[in-house]
Amino acid sequence: MQDTVKLHFDVSGNDFTCAGEASGKIKRTLKQLGFDISLVRNVAIAVYEAEINMVIHADGGVIDVDIDSDCITVVLKDRGPGIPDIELAMKEGYSTAPENVRMLGFGAGMGLPNIKKYTDEMNIDTVIGVGTTITLKVYNK
Amino acid sequence: MNTVFHSVNLDKSKCLGCMNCIKRCPTQAIRVRHGKATIISERCIDCGECIRICPHHAKTAKTDSLSMIEDYKYKIALPAPSLYGQFRNLEDVNIVLTALLELGFDSVFEVARGAEVVSDATRKLVEKGGLKKPIISSACPAVIRLIRVSYPELIDNLLKLETPMEESAFLARKEAEEKTGLPQEDIGVFFITPCPAKITAIKSPLCADKSNVSGAIAISDIYPKLLHKMKHLENVQELNQASKAGVRWAVSCGEAYSAGINNYIAADGIENVIKILEEIEDDKLNDIDFIELNACTGGCIGGCLTITNNFVARTRLKALKKFVQDTDNKINNEDELKEIGWKGELEPASVLKVADNVTDAMKFMNQVEEMVKTFPGLDCGTCGAPTCRALAEDIVRGYANVDHCIFRLKQEMEKNPNTNNDDIEKMIPVPFRGTIDEEKLKWT
Ligand SMILES: Nc1ncnc2c1ncn2[C@@H]1O[C@H](COP(=O)(O)OP(=O)(O)O)[C@@H](O)[C@H]1O
Ligand code: SF4
Ligand SMILES: [Mg+2]
Numbered sequence: 151m152q153d154t155v156k157l158h159f160d161v162s163g164n165d166f167t168c169a170g171e172a173s174g175k176i177k178r179t180l181k182q183l184g185f186d187i188s189l190v191r192n193v194a195i196a197v198y199e200a201e202i203n204m205v206i207h208a209d210g211g212v213i214d215v216d217i218d219s220d221c222i223t224v225v226l227k228d229r230g231p232g233i234p235d236i237e238l239a240m241k242e243g244y245s246t247a248p249e250n251v252r253m254l255g256f257g258a259g260m261g262l263p264n265i266k267k268y269t270d271e272m273n274i275d276t277v278i279g280v281g282t283t284i285t286l287k288v289y290n291k
Numbered sequence: 292m293n294t295v296f297h298s299v300n301l302d303k304s305k306c307l308g309c310m311n312c313i314k315r316c317p318t319q320a321i322r323v324r325h326g327k328a329t330i331i332s333e334r335c336i337d338c339g340e341c342i343r344i345c346p347h348h349a350k351t352a353k354t355d356s357l358s359m360i361e362d363y364k365y366k367i368a369l370p371a372p373s374l375y376g377q378f379r380n381l382e383d384v385n386i387v388l389t390a391l392l393e394l395g396f397d398s399v400f401e402v403a404r405g406a407e408v409v410s411d412a413t414r415k416l417v418e419k420g421g422l423k424k425p426i427i428s429s430a431c432p433a434v435i436r437l438i439r440v441s442y443p444e445l446i447d448n449l450l451k452l453e454t455p456m457e458e459s460a461f462l463a464r465k466e467a468e469e470k471t472g473l474p475q476e477d478i479g480v481f482f483i484t485p486c487p488a489k490i491t492a493i494k495s496p497l498c499a500d501k502s503n504v505s506g507a508i509a510i511s512d513i514y515p516k517l518l519h520k521m522k523h524l525e526n527v528q529e530l531n532q533a534s535k536a537g538v539r540w541a542v543s544c545g546e547a548y549s550a551g552i553n554n555y556i557a558a559d560g561i562e563n564v565i566k567i568l569e570e571i572e573d574d575k576l577n578d579i580d581f582i583e584l585n586a587c588t589g590g591c592i593g594g595c596l597t598i599t600n601n602f603v604a605r606t607r608l609k610a611l612k613k614f615v616q617d618t619d620n621k622i623n624n625e626d627e628l629k630e631i632g633w634k635g636e637l638e639p640a641s642v643l644k645v646a647d648n649v650t651d652a653m654k655f656m657n658q659v660e661e662m663v664k665t666f667p668g669l670d671c672g673t674c675g676a677p678t679c680r681a682l683a684e685d686i687v688r689g690y691a692n693v694d695h696c697i698f699r700l701k702q703e704m705e706k707n708p709n710t711n712n713d714d715i716e717k718m719i720p721v722p723f724r725g726t727i728d729e730e731k732l733k734w735t
Contacts, residue, residue: 153650153653153654155653155657157660174569177573178643179656181643181644182644182645182656183644183645183653183656184641184644184645184646184647184652187444191573191574195573198573217653219649219653
């Protein structure tokens with residue numbers, strides 16, 4: 151019998167009306183599976199931020215979720231511009247979001263730091279001009 | 292504690308088995324089978340959305356009739372503040388209150404008074420601090436039940452206070468016992484209700500053994516009789532003992548207003564309530580002090596057992612003029628503050644959870660995911676479930692079959708070499724004929 155659940159989502163770029171749909175569905179699935187709410191919340195917040203980043207900064211991408219009874223792994227892959235300086239991008243308040251995006255209330259520069267805070271492992275794999283892959287892990291303790 | 296009772300009820304003889312209610316239910320608690328709707332009891336939160344939408348009036352609320360008051364020696368009416376918003380050209384609530392006496396009640400106790408006491412308790416608790424933020428109001432029983440079944444982790448955020456209705460019933464009983472010397476069982480307390488959720492809260496309370504309310508009469512039931520009495524009153528008695536602050540509870544934002552809380556969100560209408568609960572769950576509203584949630588649009592004036600449209604009722608309420616100014620509907624000491632708190636714990640009833648352990652739940656989920664892929668994703672409702680996913684879950688749970696999906700049935704029939712495919716195609720409802728991508732309907 152399968153003892154993992156896999157989910158896949160396509161996220162379209164620059165469409166704020168759909169932003170948050172994938173993280174919402176992931177949250178619902180984890181709740182249904184009976185995971186502890188604090189884990190569900192951590193995953194939901196982290197994935198939401200990474201999903202929004204894909205929409206704002208990278209013109210969309212794909213999300214793959216691997217749910218295991220002791221670990222949730224989420225891989226967010228985009229073909230965006232890449233992140234030139236990861237250390238700088240991880241700083242609280244740092245943002246390259248354009249004005250029109252800030253007007254919508256996004257671009258506070260807290261996304262990446264929050265992803266780090268709410269996950270147990272976070273890995274950013276980025277190549278300028280090719281894209282970014284962010285891998286998140288949250289353990290079920 | 293009995294949690295099986297539901298005020299929302301189906302009149303099978305009127306139900307045609309249409310798809311309106313299954314689509315509207317916020318907890319996906321309704322299925323249509325063999326031409327009739329059925330309500331999945333554990334999921335129903337008694338919000339009344341199905342009563343509102345049913346074109347055949349097959350969804351009803353179990354209410355009590357006015358004649359039931361005759362079972363008691365001393366009869367008290369507990370009018371909800373929303374009742375005051377039902378009448379045209381009404382300036383003085385004393386007319387409504389006097390007319391209630393004319394209908395056979397011995398006294399009236401305005402629920403707006405209980406509301407003022409709850410507001411005072413809210414203010415005091417918020418001032419004291421130490422409550423989990425954002426604090427969620429517990430006034431709407433449909434919201435409480437929604438939290439219990441779909442957002443159990445938010446139970447900790449609930450303001451654990453009695454509702455204005457319960458508090459009013461408690462105070463009214465006390466007053467009546469002192470005045471008449473009658474025993475408890477001879478005193479009948481009747482709530483004039485805007486909604487089925489309150490009736491469920493009376494008949495099967497979640498956090499107390501028994502309600503102080505003896506019965507609930509729908510506003511829509513009492514309205515014509517009341518109106519008649521109101522038109523023929525000889526003298527109007529000065530019965531009003533609630534101020535505008537308590538009456539404002541009938542309208543969304545009224546609770547926060549009456550408690551004097553500024554940093555609040557008030558959401559009304561069940562879809563909006565759900566959106567706000569999701570945000571609280573994602574920890575996005577931790578900067579907010581107080582969240583007021585009403586299942587009905589506009590607040591209780593939008594209850595499905597009211598007569599007047601909620602937008603109209605809002606203006607009617609505003610037109611009321613003669614209210615007492617200062618009231619002593621207050622919390623006077625620590626004991627009273629304790630007394631108005633919940634008597635029991637609210638137990639979660641997680642109906643979302645699919646199995647007792649994660650491994651079994653994952654097996655279930657994978658089966659559902661595989662099943663969903665084999666349906667066309669139209670959410671057409673002809674299988675009797677609100678969405679293709681809901682049908683898939685029902686099938687995996689063992690409550691439905693794959694051939695309940697007409698598209699899957701068609702596919703199955705086409706496999707039979709003796710059938711004429713054109714005839715089968717005609718089986719498919721017109722909007723979907725020829726549009727289904729056969730690739731998507733592949734067998735697993
Ligand atoms: N997927 C991505 N592709 C390209 N750049 C990104 C991506 N995610 C984040 N960034 C960069 O990192 C910065 C910081 O991200 P974040 O902390 O989420 O703040 P914000 O999204 O509010 O700007 C962004 O402004 C952007 O320059
Ligand atoms: S908002 Fe008021 S009328 Fe509507 S269900 Fe809740 S308590 Fe009843
Ligand atoms: Mg961001």
